[in-house]
Amino acid sequence: MCLQNKLVLKNIKIQGFYAGWLTENTGIDVLRIDELHPVVSGNKYFKLKYYLLDALQTGCHTVATFGGAYSNHIVAAAFACREYGLNSVGIIRGQKPATPSHTLTQAEGYGMQLQFVSRAHFKNRQPLHQSGNGVYFVGEGGYGALGAKGAAEILQCVPDSQYYTHIVCALGTGTMFAGLVNGSSPHQTVIGISVLKNNFSIADEVKLLINNNNSHGQYNIVHGNHFGGYAKHPPNLIGFMNELWTAHMLPTDIVYTSKAFYALRQMVIEKLIDAGSRVLFVHSGGLQGNASLPAGVLSY
Ligand SMILES: *Cc1c(COP(=O)(O)O)cnc(C)c1O
Numbered sequence: 374m375c376l377q378n379k380l381v382l383k384n385i386k387i388q389g390f391y392a393g394w395l396t397e398n399t400g401i402d403v404l405r406i407d408e409l410h411p412v413v414s415g416n417k418y419f420k421l422k423y424y425l426l427d428a429l430q431t432g433c434h435t436v437a438t439f440g441g442a443y444s445n446h447i448v449a450a451a452f453a454c455r456e457y458g459l460n461s462v463g464i465i466r467g468q469k470p471a472t473p474s475h476t477l478t479q480a481e482g483y484g485m486q487l488q489f490v491s492r493a494h495f496k497n498r499q500p501l502h503q504s505g506n507g508v509y510f511v512g513e514g515g516y517g518a519l520g521a522k523g524a525a526e527i528l529q530c531v532p533d534s535q536y537y538t539h540i541v542c543a544l545g546t547g548t549m550f551a552g553l554v555n556g557s558s559p560h561q562t563v564i565g566i567s568v569l570k571n572n573f574s575i576a577d578e579v580k581l582l583i584n585n586n587n588s589h590g591q592y593n594i595v596h597g598n599h600f601g602g603y604a605k606h607p608p609n610l611i612g613f614m615n616e617l618w619t620a621h622m623l624p625t626d627i628v629y630t631s632k633a634f635y636a637l638r639q640m641v642i643e644k645l646i647d648a649g650s651r652v653l654f655v656h657s658g659g660l661q662g663n664a665s666l667p668a669g670v671l672s673y
Contacts (some may be wrong), residue, residue: 415658
């Protein structure tokens with residue numbers, strides 16, 4: 374049921390991963406949901422799906438959502454709304470830039486109407502936005518129960534998800550992670566790598582989205598792999614990304630998946646993941662974000 378939706382999505386693949394540091398029968402497979410769709414890349418479509426269906430079912434004509442000038446969520450929402458026949462409004466943090474980002478240009482191209490609000494307003498006003506008058510509000514980054522419900526379907530893309538003992542993903546708002554936990558089974562452990570610096574309140578935010586029963590697996594949020602902070606990409610991270618590409622043909626993005634994969638490697642090397650484990654790494658997309666790097670920095 375993975376591809377049951379209104380968007381035309383390419384088939385996903387599971388990429389086997391072999392490296393010298395993978396000792397003692399530990400195996401990693403990479404779920405390439407980054408390849409689902411060129412625009413609504415990776416996890417964003419899954420997170421949006423039930424919000425958009427809810428908007429249609431409640432008779433709304435417009436979806437409004439929030440994000441920064443480089444938000445993958447904003448572009449994905451613009452595109453997905455157009456596909457669902459909904460108008461879209463993007464409420465963007467900060468002043469309108471003299472030269473709009475690639476992200477914003479793309480979102481406008483998909484018909485999104487952009488509204489710029491000051492950072493202070495962005496922070497204070499957001500909770501006041503209640504859906505009504507035909508306008509349906511989706512929280513920043515798609516955080517919320519319906520987002521997690523959609524993300525739980527990511528595992529339905531895997532022919533035999535029960536095979537895996539560990540599921541590993543990057544964590545921004547934690548919505549995808551919560552969905553993966555809800556979709557997991559008791560014998561599995563879901564590990565989320567936070568890419569924000571010292572964002573310890575994420576544990577509570579995630580907990581609000583996790584089903585209150587024992588039918589899911591264990592879960593664990595790992596901090597300290599932010600490489601200086603959200604979207605920071607020092608040379609050692611870039612080096613790691615180029616190494617993953619050259620040795621394994623695995624493209625990662627500077628914000629989420631490179632940091633998550635780096636953390637996974639550390640956990641395997643430090644034996645924090647038991648030998649013999651079968652790990653599913655969710656490649657959640659975001660590759661379009663690498664376009665903000667100068668040409669030639671990445672070898673792909
Ligand atoms: C948005 C995004 C995430 C974070 O998802 P959350 O549900 O907010 O935790 C992870 N990876 C990529 C590539 C993303 O674009």
